[in-house]
Every structure is written in structure tokens, then in C-alpha cells.
Amino acid sequence: MHPVAPLTRQEALVSWRAFCPVVTSYASARNRVQAGHGNVSLLGASIRFRTLLEDEVISETLAQHSYQVAEKWLQEVCWRRYWKGWLDMRPQVWTQWRQRVRSLPQQLPAETLARARAVMSGESGVACMDLIARDLIETGYLHNHTRMWWAGFWIHVEKLPWELGADFFFRHLLDADPASNTLSWRWVAGLQTPGKCYLVRLSNIEKYAPDYLSGNAAGSERLADGAVVASVIEDFGDVGKKMPAQYPTALGQNSRRTGLWLHPDDLTPEIGPLTDLAPVSIAACLSDHVYSEFYQLSSQRIASLHTVLVDGLARAAAHYACPSVALAAEHPVAGLCSWVREHELAEVVAFAPMVGPVHDMLPRLRASFESMGTRLTLIRRASDATAFSFATAGFFPFWEKMSRHLKQLPLS
Numbered sequence: 001m002h003p004v005a006p007l008t009r010q011e012a013l014v015s016w017r018a019f020c021p022v023v024t025s026y027a028s029a030r031n032r033v034q035a036g037h038g039n040v041s042l043l044g045a046s047i048r049f050r051t052l053l054e055d056e057v058i059s060e061t062l063a064q065h066s067y068q069v070a071e072k073w074l075q076e077v078c079w080r081r082y083w084k085g086w087l088d089m090r091p092q093v094w095t096q097w098r099q100r101v102r103s104l105p106q107q108l109p110a111e112t113l114a115r116a117r118a119v120m121s122g123e124s125g126v127a128c129m130d131l132i133a134r135d136l137i138e139t140g141y142l143h144n145h146t147r148m149w150w151a152g153f154w155i156h157v158e159k160l161p162w163e164l165g166a167d168f169f170f171r172h173l174l175d176a177d178p179a180s181n182t183l184s185w186r187w188v189a190g191l192q193t194p195g196k197c198y199l200v201r202l203s204n205i206e207k208y209a210p211d212y213l214s215g216n217a218a219g220s221e222r223l224a225d226g227a228v229v230a231s232v233i234e235d236f237g238d239v240g241k242k243m244p245a246q247y248p249t250a251l252g253q254n255s256r257r258t259g260l261w262l263h264p265d266d267l268t269p270e271i272g273p274l275t276d277l278a279p280v281s282i283a284a285c286l287s288d289h290v291y292s293e294f295y296q297l298s299s300q301r302i303a304s305l306h307t308v309l310v311d312g313l314a315r316a317a318a319h320y321a322c323p324s325v326a327l328a329a330e331h332p333v334a335g336l337c338s339w340v341r342e343h344e345l346a347e348v349v350a351f352a353p354m355v356g357p358v359h360d361m362l363p364r365l366r367a368s369f370e371s372m373g374t375r376l377t378l379i380r381r382a383s384d385a386t387a388f389s390f391a392t393a394g395f396f397p398f399w400e401k402m403s404r405h406l407k408q409l410p411l412s
């Protein structure tokens with residue numbers, strides 16, 4: 001039986017409370033891939049959409065465990081913020097990836113595309129890799145190690161373009177995250193850390209997934225240690241650091257008619273800098289057209305987005321004691337503009353979107369709001385601003401600063 005990843009805040013809190021005591025064995029157990037995935041949290045989707053906050057996870061971890069015991073767990077929870085901060089300084093890496101996802105199908109030979117489709121459908125002929133592809137399609141979840149193996153297989157064994165493999169993950173993973181997904185694929189490809197890529201090895205699969213994946217050995221000779229030769233991959237675009245946008249971390253004085261816009265980068269407005277907002281209306285965009293036509297997300301992924309957005313709206317409506325609405329306009333900008341008009345909003349407040357799909361529509365949204373005389377105020381959590389400021393180089397310099405910061409946090 002497949003585990004169910006928690007999505008709503010209530011489900012996430014129940015799962016997290018059950019997992020928090022197990023954090024003590026996370027460092028030694030994490031890398032094993034086992035049926036049911038009891039050794040990892042399955043909290044990816046709730047953390048990605050922030051129906052559960054990293055800040056809560058970190059403070060409860062430190063309240064229950066010593067830093068030494070919990071360090072590996074804290075490190076993994078902070079990896080996501082590291083990737084987010086890294087991408088925040090290089091938004092073009094996301095844009096270039098999306099452009100390649102759109103252009104490659106027109107440029108690649110038909111047989112490469114046919115092979116890519118077969119590998120994605122779980123018909124590569126390498127039984128354990130096919131099981132992983134089918135697992136992803138069926139459940140929307142993969143353990144970290146299987147993500148690494150499959151990405152390594154796609155890039156270095158099948159010699160397929162990393163961009164299309166990353167897109168397959170992005171369309172199916174319920175926790176699909178523009179930063180963690182794109183940058184982890186780049187890391188496997190050898191683009192993220194100079195001179196380092198990730199090669200899949202049969203001995204590693206046999207060690208970490210004995211029963212789960214190695215039952216059928218068909219095709220496994222292609223993964224034999226020493227048989228896999230790293231693909232040499234070039235970076236096509238610019239990966240230079242840019243000055244990231246700066247956002248306020250607190251609300252200013254406001255007596256205007258204000259709406260709260262909720263989007264999938266942060267769905268717990270009741271905790272943090274927006275807690276004291278007094279909106280007259282709350283809205284979120286369901287945007288199925290964009291999800292299915294532009295990003296071609298799986299129906300399971302679209303359904304999970306609906307679940308988290310509806311959950312966020314319901315909690316926000318209760319917290320702010322005001323009506324909320326799920327906008328179903330074909331384009332989110334059009335939906336938000338009608339909402340602004342209908343409620344005569346002078347200001348819309350939201351969490352600052354992270355680099356990714358919501359962030360991409362900001363220029364159009366700003367221009368439309370400006371033409372209506374409505375102010376858009378974007379707020380960043382102070383804890384994100386701090387973590388992002390540490391993510392200027394590799395993960396280990398980031399972690400040095402982050403761990404020093406975590407050790408100074410007041411215990412809740």
C-alpha cells in the first residue's frame with residue numbers, strides 16, 4: 001500500500017507530530033528506501049506549499065531534541081531554503097529551464113523523443129527504473145534516493161536531456177518545487193557543483209533498496225558499477241548572480257480597503273507577518289488552465305494544488321473572519337483583477353512569491369493593478385530573508401551560517 005502524503009495543515013500537523021520523535025533516527029535511517037517510507041517524513045508537499053512552516057518544524061525539533069541529535073534532519077529541512085535562496089539570486093536559471101522545456105521537443109530527433117517518452121512511461125527495460133517511473137506517476141511521491149537514482153539513470157545512462165527529466169518530475173511530484181527540483185536535477189547533471197555529478201550505481205541501489213527495487217534484475221547490467229559513464233553537459237545560459245528583489249518583512253500602517261491574495265508559495269498567512277492584516281476579502285487562483293495547458297501538470301498534481309489552496313482559503317477565512325473566494329478564471333491575472341474590481345480593493349497584500357510560476361506573472365499583475373490604481377504589497381517572512389541572505393555560494397558555507405543562526409534561536 002502506498003503512503004498518503006499529507007497536504008492540508010491538519011494532516012500535516014498530525015504527520016509532523018508523529019514524526020518529530022523519530023527525528024532521532026533520521027540521520028541513520030534516511031537513505032534507506034523501503035515500502036511505506038516510514039523512515040522519512042513525507043512532508044515534502046505540505047512544506048513546499050507551506051501548509052506546514054519550516055519555522056514550526058525547526059522550532060519544535062529544537063524544543064524536543066538536542067541540536068547534535070537533530071542536525072541531519074535540520075540540514076535537510078534547510079536544503080529547500082538554500083535552493084530557494086540560490087535561485088532567488090539567479091531567477092534566469094528557472095526561466096532558461098522553462099524555455100528549454102518548450103523548445104527541446106521541436107529540436108530533438110524523433111527517436112530521442114520517443115525514447116524519452118518510453119523511459120517516462122516506465123518502459124525503459126531496466127526493471128527497477130521502470131518501477132520508479134510508474135511509482136511517481138501513480139503516487140506523486142519518490143524517496144530522495146530514488147529521485148537521485150532515476151535522474152542519474154535518465155542523464156548518464158539514457159543520455160537524455162536533463163531538462164525534460166526535470167519536467168517529468170515537475171509535472172508529477174506533489175511536492176514539485178521550482179528550486180529544489182530544477183537545482184537538484186542540475187546537481188545530478190554536474191551543472192550545480194563544478195566537477196561533480198551524480199552517477200547511479202547498482203551496488204548503491206542493492207545496498208539501500210534491497211527488497212523495494214531489486215526483485216527484478218532485468219536490464220540492471222546497464223547500471224553496473226563502472227558501466228555508467230558521466231555525460232558531459234554544458235550550461236546553455238547565464239548562471240551569474242543578480243541582485244535579488246528586496247521585500248519588507250512586516251506590514252506598514254494601512255487604512256485602505258485591502259484584499260489578501262493567497263498563492264501556493266505560502267498558505268499559512270495566519271502565522272507570521274500577515275497575522276494582523278484586516279482584509280475585506282481573501283482570494284486564491286485555482287488556475288487549472290495554466291496548470292494543465294502551460295505546465296501540463298498531472299491531474300493528481302492539479303487536484304493536490306486544489307486541496308492545499310482550498311485548505312489555505314478556509315483557514316484564512318476563519319482567522320480573518322472575512323469571506324474567501326477560489327478564483328477559477330482562465331488566467332490568474334484576469335481573475336485577480338476582477339476580484340479587485342468587484343471588492344473595490346485599494347490594496348492587495350500577499351507573501352512575496354518565490355522564483356517560479358507565480359513569480360513569473362508578477363510583472364503582468366503589477367501593470368494591471370497599477371492601471372486600476374491598486375497597490376500590490378508583497379511581504380517576505382523574516383526567516384526566509386535571513387536564510388536567503390546566507391545562500392550566496394555552496395551549501396556548506398550556507399549551513400555554517402544557518403547552523404550558527406539556529407543555535408541562537410529562542411526555544412519555543
Ligand SMILES: Cc1cc2nc3c(=O)[nH]c(=O)nc-3n(C[C@H](O)[C@H](O)[C@H](O)COP(=O)(O)OP(=O)(O)OC[C@H]3O[C@@H](n4cnc5c(N)ncnc54)[C@H](O)[C@@H]3O)c2cc1C
Binds near residue numbers: 030047080142143
Ligand atoms: C532529482 C531530484 C528532484 C527533487 N525534486 C524536489 C522537488 O520538486 N521538491 C522538493 O521539495 N524536493 C525535491 N527534491 C529533494 C528531496 O528529494 C525531497 O525534498 C524529499 O525527498 C521529500 O520527501 P520527504 O518529505 O519524505 O523528505 P524528508 O527526508 O522527510 O525531508 C524533510 C523535508 O526536508 C526537505 N528536504 C529533504 N531533502 C531535501 C533535498 N535533498 N533538497 C531539498 N529539500 C530537501 C523537504 O522539504 C522535505 O520535505 C529533489 C531531489 C532530487 C534528487
